[in-house]
Amino acid sequence: MNTLIIAVFCALCVFVYARPDKYTTKYDNINVDQIIKSDRLMRTYINCLLDKGRCNPDGEELKRVLPDALHTDCSKCSEAQRKGARKIIRHLITNKRAWWDELEAKYDPERTYLKKYEQEIKKEGLRI
Numbered sequence: 001m002n003t004l005i006i007a008v009f010c011a012l013c014v015f016v017y018a019r020p021d022k023y024t025t026k027y028d029n030i031n032v033d034q035i036i037k038s039d040r041l042m043r044t045y046i047n048c049l050l051d052k053g054r055c056n057p058d059g060e061e062l063k064r065v066l067p068d069a070l071h072t073d074c075s076k077c078s079e080a081q082r083k084g085a086r087k088i089i090r091h092l093i094t095n096k097r098a099w100w101d102e103l104e105a106k107y108d109p110e111r112t113y114l115k116k117y118e119q120e121i122k123k124e125g126l127r128i
Contacts, residue, residue, distance in 0.1 A: 021076060023065060023076045023078070023081065025078050025080070025081075027058075027081075028078055028084075029080075035088065036088060042096070044056070044059065046099050048062065049062065049063055049066065049107075066107065067107075090124070093127075
């Protein structure tokens, strides 16, 4: 689950590639709590990811990086990006389940990642 959590919102903390083998650390100091507290801001990113709304430049980058992060188990993420993503995903699953379900339907329709991280999900105490 940690890797799934990281991958899904890794790009909230990582929007531009710095090197081909790592994402930029430009956004490592992003205030994740501020994003979590703002339904408007969170929904803007979700709508962007779901092709339901306009994307700002960092939202576009998020949408570009997310499939790679999912595919590579966020191997290009920094530790700060992993922690931030984990926190955002936990918030979505716990408090904004419908939003999480929308993202899961688009980015993991066959529940491949869910199955892959089933043990980690249980370890995190989350119910999917």
